Amino acid sequence: MTDKKQPEINKLCSRCVRQCKQLDSIVMLNCPRFQPRPFKSETLKFEQLDLFDKG
Numbered sequence: 001m002t003d004k005k006q007p008e009i010n011k012l013c014s015r016c017v018r019q020c021k022q023l024d025s026i027v028m029l030n031c032p033r034f035q036p037r038p039f040k041s042e043t044l045k046f047e048q049l050d051l052f053d054k055g
Helices: 047-052
Strands: none
């Protein structure tokens, strides 16, 4: 098993719903496509997806 480290996402992009995430090394002051999440959370947790487990 290879443990691949995921690249760090820009702080502005991490608060956005869209999938066009930029790396942390990119300096972004503003984004015309920025769409904030409708809730306040630092990380996305999809633990509820376990409800649909067919096992």
